[in-house]
Every structure is written in C-alpha cells, then in structure tokens.
Amino acid sequence: xxxxxxxxxxxxxxxxxxxxxxxxxxxxxxxxxxxxxxxxxxxxxxxxxxxxxxxxxxxxxxxxxxxxxxxxxxxxxxxxxxxxxxxxxxxxxxxxxxxxxxxxxx
Amino acid sequence: xxxxxxxxxxxxxxxxxxxxxxxxxxxxxxxxxxxxxxxxxxxxxxxxxxxxxxxxxxxxxxxxxxxxxxxxxxxxxxxxxxxxxxxxxxxxxxxxxxxxxxxxxxxxxxxxxxxxxxxxxxxxxxxxxxxxxxxxxxxxxxxxxxxxxxxxxxxxxxxxxxxxxxxxxxxxxxxxxxxxxxxxxxxxxxxxxxxxxxxxxxxxxxxxxxxxxxxxxxxxxxxxxxxxxxxxxxxxxxxxxxxxxxxxxxxxxxxxxxxxxxxxxxxxxxxxxxxxxxxxxxxxxxxxxxxxxxxxxxxxxxxxxxxxxxxxxxxxxxxxxxxxxxxxxxxxxxxxxxxxxxxxxxxxxxxxxxxxxxxxxxxxxxxxxxxxxxxxxxxxxxxxxxxxxxxxxxxxxxxxxxxxxx
Numbered sequence: 001x002x003x004x005x006x007x008x009x010x011x012x013x014x015x016x017x018x019x020x021x022x023x024x025x026x027x028x029x030x031x032x033x034x035x036x037x038x039x040x041x042x043x044x045x046x047x048x049x050x051x052x053x054x055x056x057x058x059x060x061x062x063x064x065x066x067x068x069x070x071x072x073x074x075x076x077x078x079x080x081x082x083x084x085x086x087x088x089x090x091x092x093x094x095x096x097x098x099x100x101x102x103x104x105x106x
Numbered sequence: 107x108x109x110x111x112x113x114x115x116x117x118x119x120x121x122x123x124x125x126x127x128x129x130x131x132x133x134x135x136x137x138x139x140x141x142x143x144x145x146x147x148x149x150x151x152x153x154x155x156x157x158x159x160x161x162x163x164x165x166x167x168x169x170x171x172x173x174x175x176x177x178x179x180x181x182x183x184x185x186x187x188x189x190x191x192x193x194x195x196x197x198x199x200x201x202x203x204x205x206x207x208x209x210x211x212x213x214x215x216x217x218x219x220x221x222x223x224x225x226x227x228x229x230x231x232x233x234x235x236x237x238x239x240x241x242x243x244x245x246x247x248x249x250x251x252x253x254x255x256x257x258x259x260x261x262x263x264x265x266x267x268x269x270x271x272x273x274x275x276x277x278x279x280x281x282x283x284x285x286x287x288x289x290x291x292x293x294x295x296x297x298x299x300x301x302x303x304x305x306x307x308x309x310x311x312x313x314x315x316x317x318x319x320x321x322x323x324x325x326x327x328x329x330x331x332x333x334x335x336x337x338x339x340x341x342x343x344x345x346x347x348x349x350x351x352x353x354x355x356x357x358x359x360x361x362x363x364x365x366x367x368x369x370x371x372x373x374x375x376x377x378x379x380x381x382x383x384x385x386x387x388x389x390x391x392x393x394x395x396x397x398x399x400x401x402x403x404x405x406x407x408x409x410x411x412x413x414x415x416x417x418x419x420x421x422x423x424x425x426x427x428x429x430x431x432x433x434x435x436x437x438x439x440x441x442x443x444x445x446x447x448x449x450x451x452x453x454x455x456x457x458x459x460x461x462x463x464x465x466x467x468x469x470x471x472x473x474x475x476x477x478x479x480x481x482x483x484x485x486x487x488x489x490x491x492x493x494x495x496x497x498x499x500x501x502x503x504x505x506x507x508x509x510x511x512x
Contacts, residue, residue: 017199
C-alpha cells in the first residue's frame with residue numbers, strides 16, 4: 001500500500017482525496033430590529049451560569065441603574081446548564097422584554 | 107454570524123470580585139479598545155444594515171485535492187490543519203479503495219454527524235470520508251470496521267472545550283485478536299500498530315469531519331492535551347480479567363466486537379496495588395483527588411483486579427462499582443465550590459434535577475456522593491508485570507458495534 005500512487009496530469013504529481021466532511025447548508029436568520037432608543041424599555045440580562053457570569057451581569061445591571069435609570073433591567077438565569085436550549089426563557093423575553101443581553105459566553 | 111453583536115471583556119471573569127467585574131463593565135473592550143457600555147448600547151440600538159433574510163450559503167467539499175507533488179501535498183495538509191502535525195500517509199485513491207474494501211458498506215453511505223462543541227454547526231461524513239482519514243493515520247485496512255464504529259459514535263475526539271479534554275476508546279470482543287490489538291504489556295503506550303493508528307485515526311477523522319480543530323478558532327483548549335495524539339485507545343484484557351467484559355456490561359454478547367468511547371479525559375490518578383492495612387483509604391484518596399465533574403474509569407491491571415476481589419470480595423465489576431460510588435464522597439460545601447460543579451451541576455440542581463437536587467439539600471459539612479453508580483466504569487488492561495493501576499477522569503459516552511461496520 002505504501003508505494004501506490006495515482007498519477008495525474010503533471011509528471012511527479014499525484015492526486016489525493018480531500019479529508020474534510022460536508023458542512024451544512026446555512027440559511028440566514030435575520031437579526032431582530034434594533035431599538036430606536038432604550039428609554040422606557042425592558043432589557044433582559046440572561047445568565048448562562050458559566051464561570052461566575054451572574055456576578056458579572058449584576059455589575060452590568062448596577063451600571064444600567066446608575067447611568068440609564070429609565071431602562072428597566074431584569075436579571076434571569078437560564079433554567080439549566082448553558083449547553084441546553086431554554087425555550088421557556090426565550091418565550092418570557094419575547095412576551096415581556098424589548099431586548100436581551102446574554103453573557104458571559106466563552 | 108457576521109451581524110451578531112458581541113462585546114468582549116477581559117478574561118477571566120471566573121474568580122473575580124464584584125468590584126473587579128465592575129471595572130470590566132466600566133472599562134474597554136480588549137478587542138476593539140472601545141468602552142464596553144458604549145458598545146452594549148450600540149449593539150442594542152444601531153440598526154442592522156444588511157438584511158440577510160432568505161439568503162442561503164452552500165459550501166462544497168471537493169472529493170479530490172488539486173494534484174501536486176508529495177512534498178507539496180504534505181505541506182498543504184499541514185497548512186490546512188488537516189493533520190496532527192505528525193507525518194501522514196497521503197490518501198491516494200488506491201489507498202482509500204483498499205481501506206473501503208474492508209467494509210461491506212457503500213462509500214457514499216452517511217456514517218454520522220459531528221461538531222466540536224454543542225453550539226457549532228453539525229458536519230456530515232460518509233464511509234469514504236472516514237476511509238480517507240483512516241489512510242492518513244497509517245491504519246491498515248483490516249482496522250477499518252473499528253474506525254468506522256468510532257466515527258459512528260458521533261462523539262468527537264477533538265472537542266473544543268477550554269478544559270482540553272481528550273477521548274478514550276476501549277475495544278472488546280474477537281476483533282481485538284483479528285487485528286492484533288494489544289491489551290497486555292504497554293497496551294496504553296506506543297508499542298502496537300493497531301492501538302496506535304486506530305486511536306490516531308479517531309482524532310484525525312474527528313477534526314476533519316466536524317469542520318476543523320484549529321487553535322483559537324475551532325479548538326479552545328487552553329493548555330491542550332497529549333492524550334489527544336491517539337485518544338488513549340487500547341483493548342480490554344478480557345482473557346486475564348476475572349470479570350465481565352466492558353461491552354457485555356453495556357448490552358453486547360461476549361462474541362460481539364464493539365468499541366466503547368469515553369470523553370472528558372484529563373485527570374489521572376495512579377498507585378501500586380492495594381495494601382492490606384489502608385487500601386480503602388488509598389482508593390478514597392485517589393477518588394477525592396479526581397476532578398469532581400469527570401466520573402472515574404478505573405483501569406486495572408489483572409493483578410489489581412484480582413486483588414480487589416481478595417481485599418473487598420468484589421467478585422463482579424458491579425460490586426466494585428458500587429463500592430466506588432459509596433466511597434467517592436466529599437463535604438457538600440467543598441463539592442459545590444468547585445468551579446466545574448458550579449458551571450455544570452449546580453444549575454441542574456437548582457431546577458430540581460436528581461440526584462443533584464438532593465445533594466444540594468445537604469448540610470455544608472455533610473458527605474455527599476461525587477458521582478452516580480452509572481457513571482463509574484471499570485476496565486481491565488495490562489500485562490501483569492506489576493499491580494500498578496490508575497483512575498482516568500473520563501466519563502463513558504457510548505458503545506458501538508464493530509460488527510455492523512464490517
């Protein structure tokens with residue numbers, strides 16, 4: 001087996017197979033429209049519960065309260081580990097929120 | 107996701123005080139150099155410029171690489187991160203055909219789907235694609251059904267966790283002898299062609315069939331893991347084991363050939379034998395020293411397997427597994443303080459998932475179980491030169507039939 005070759009067009013060249021798999025077809029999902037402004041809006045702060053992300057988001061929440069007091073922030077935790085989808089939380093945000101920040105990722 | 111709005115803060119977030127993290131919020135994005143809060147507000151309010159609605163992206167993988175000299179093709183494979191940086195065998199059509207001749211499956215049959223992490227896109231691969239990677243590893247065609255079974259597990263040996271996890275693979279049944287695998291002296295070392303190349307093929311096929319394993323892009327293991335070179339691949343020493351074989355424990359017949367896949371392989375503990383006076387304490391110390399999130403798989407030399415029977419009366423693997431479960435204990439306060447437990451177990455516990463929810467009710471100094479009995483595994487391997495044994499922090503994932511891929 002070690003000496004087998006597929007000769008190709010040029011002398012001394014060989015042809016080999018591509019080792020990569022097949023990527024999926026991607027259909028773009030549009031981003032949600034951005035807000036005109038944040039005054040009077042409700043922004044969810046979604047905690048994936050990874051590497052102390054909750055402590056970080058509460059500091060972000062404090063910053064909103066100090067500098068953007070007309071924005072309502074709601075801190076929520078994902079209902080399990082970040083590797084699992086959480087449709088209940090997404091539905092809650094759609095029903096009661098205007099925007100969401102998810103963090104911290106890695 | 108070219109339009110997604112990201113804002114970066116310094117790493118790590120883990121272990122920082124609230125004051126330090128407030129500094130992150132008030133500070134600058136280390137990637138762009140712009141204020142974090144300004145970027146957050148802009149991310150929520152600056153209009154999305156391009157509407158990608160309805161647009162699809164079709165990406166093709168050509169069957170062949172452009173012809174080239176051997177030297178140039180070796181360079182191309184290295185530069186494309188299609189290798190493990192060691193020399194490979196170039197996958198010519200003849201070599202791939204020889205590999206394909208050792209399975210009854212059609213070259214175009216889909217074997218499975220794989221991705222480096224739970225959030226990445228899933229790539230698809232066929233029998234021929236697995237054969238290409240098997241050739242690259244230096245595997246002989248007669249190993250191909252084992253390699254196909256590993257591919258069919260759909261468990262990547264090149265996961266992109268920042269924890270630098272490797273895989274582990276244990277082969278059972280008649281195929282071990284048919285292809286000359288080693289389960290005796292040096293079974294986990296670089297001394298057997300089948301062990302070495304099957305494990306290497308598992309790594310290569312994972313990185314190439316899942317869409318890559320490139321540091322900083324599709325591989326984020328902070329320190330990396332030498333176990334990844336051949337995914338700790340070996341055969342169980344069934345002939346010298348006093349117990350049921352691993353694949354039989356997982357529903358196969360002794361006459362079946364199968365391969366079992368483990369993930370999260372990082373932590374290792376080892377010792378020599380089971381001294382009569384304090385063997386229980388020694389094993390407990392080893393278990394306590396393991397990563398509390400990665401369930402233990404005991405790799406026992408046959409000498410140690412028999413000693414476990416002599417010392418503890420464990421005449422079945424199940425009895426030993428039960429003892430390990432009952433003795434892998436830790437004060438609740440210490441257990442819940444582990445960062446990995448906080449990341450992956452605590453969220454499940456707080457939403458009522460058992461047995462974690464019950465563990466969460468324990469008093470801080472109460473001893474709680476680190477693992478469940480189902481998570482603990484035992485494999486017999488080694489050549490009886492001595493009674494050394496080890497525990498791998500390597501959670502069991504699945505067992506796949508090799509016979510189905512012949």
